[in-house]
Amino acid sequence: MPDSNIPEQPEAFVELSPEDAAALDAVMGARAMGSEAGPMPAGSKERVEKVRGVLALLDQVAAADAPQAHAGESVIQSTLARVAAQREAEKPIEVTPLCEDDGRALDAVVANAGQPGPVPAGLGDRTQRVAGVLSLLDQMPREDAAGGDEDLIQRTLAAAADARQRERFAQQIEMFAEPRRTFGVSLRQVFTAAAVLLLGISLLMPALDHQRQAQQIAACSYNLGVAGQQIGQYSMDHAGMLPRGPVGDSWIKTGQPDAIDDAGRYQSNSAHLYILIRDAYVAPSRLACASNDRATVSMPGSGQLDWASHQAISYSYQNQHGVAPIRVDRSSPRLAVLADKNPLFIVKDGKVVYDREAKRDAASLLHGGKGQNILMLDGRVSWSTTPHIGGDNVWQISGHDGGYTGTEAPQDAHRDSFLVP
Incomplete structure (x- = not known):
């Protein structure tokens, strides 16, 4: 021994x-x-x-x-x-994890310290079986005095609780250690929010576009109203006549080098309207439609007598190439003198030409083909979805069925509107 x-x-x-x-x-x-x-x-x-x-x-x-x-x-x-x-002791211990329900049942037994207490809903039988298995440990022989009088089941429960707590701590450490790429939001929630946002945008954009167009139409109408007042002022300053310069042989050469010929005659109808800018009756911005992103709003240079191009023009003016100037006191108050640009004329090969494929009753393209603002001689501005004012198509000469080459003019320009180019 x-x-x-x-x-x-x-x-x-x-x-x-x-x-x-x-x-x-x-x-x-x-x-x-x-x-x-x-x-x-x-x-x-x-x-x-x-x-x-x-x-x-x-x-x-x-x-x-x-x-x-x-x-x-x-x-x-x-x-x-x-x-x-x-060698047997060195073999890795194979641990079989508890299922979720057994784990919850064990948590309940540990929390109740082996005594009757609350259990998770629907897990009463599992909790009783877990408590029964743990009670078998009470039947084991007690250890020597080194272990004291502590009941084996209590120490086992404490060890189980400690193990469960360690497992929770490990899970929390792992969760905080990994980068949270979704900031606590699941991908399903992200996709749902994105879908709702896209749907909202798809519903909102048409409303915003409609509001933007309405604002542009209103701004355009205001500009025409200001232009009408200044046309009236010009008429009072010039013996009752509408703005008109020396008349040439054509009115369709807007933007071309010979829009004003060597003799100083106007070969462009828009040059007659430009007199209001040249003589400081209106600012260029008042003859620029908000829907025309190519409109000229800067002050003209020295000696400039017309817009530089057809695209820079926003409004079509009553044709001034008749035999005699148009007098306000001899004209119908309902005569259309200015409107959003005539859609029957386009630029082709650098020249303004009549578009034979366009519909004669088409609306101006400045507002998406939905209509046009029209200024009457009496100063009123109205929105119309068609070019007809009192039966008169303001885009054409009454009774004229053919195309236009730039030499045509209405027989009675005091009552027949023909807004060009």
Whole structure:
């Protein structure tokens, strides 16, 4: 018997080299088969003999200490058993996780400390079974005084609670360690919000576009109203006549080099309207429609007598190339004198030409073909979805069925509107 007064020393294990371990395994395998002879690793004869010598010494110690060992048991058998136990202990423990319901039931038993208490809904039977399994631990023999009087079931519950808490901490650490790419929002929520946003935009855009067009129409109407007042002022300053310069042979050469010929005659009808800008009756911005993104709003340069291009023009003016100037006092108050640009004339190869494919009752293109603002001689501005005012199509000469080359003019320009170009 070892002396009980000598304190136990912790066992120190020295790991064998691979060659010594192979020799030991070979010797123990042979002894387990009841023989000292057996297959040995190649080149390990010397190591095998050393191992046999060490084991023989252990057998002698065992024989001297026979009262302490079981009958017929040799030290080698004890060594084999210890090695087998050590290898078994080194095997990884296979842990089977609890299902979610069993885990909740175990949490309830732990929280209640083995006593009756609240349990999760629908888990009464599971909770009872878990409590029953844990109660089996109470039937185990109590440990020595080193363990005190603490009940085994209580220590087991505490250990289980500690393990569950460690698991929760590990999950929380993992959650905070990983970058949260969705900021706590699931992809489904992101896609749903995006779909709602797109739907809202699709519903809102038409309303915004309609509002924008309405604002442009209103701004255009206001500009025409201001232009009407200044046309009236010009008429008062010029013996009741509408703005008109020297008349040439054509009125369709807007934007071309010979829009004003060498004799100073106007070959462009828009040049007559430009007199209001040239003589400072109106600012260029008042003759620019908000729907025309190419309209000219800057002040004219020295000697400029017309718009530089057909695209820069926003409004079509009453044709001034008749035999005599148009007098306000001889004209119908309902005579249309200015309106959003005539859609029957387009630019082709750098020249303004009549569009034979356009419908004669088409609306101005400045407002998306929905209609046009029209200024009457009496100063009123009205919105119309058609070019007809009192039966008169303001885009054409009454009774004229053919095209236009730029030399045509109404026979009675005081009552027949023909807004060009």
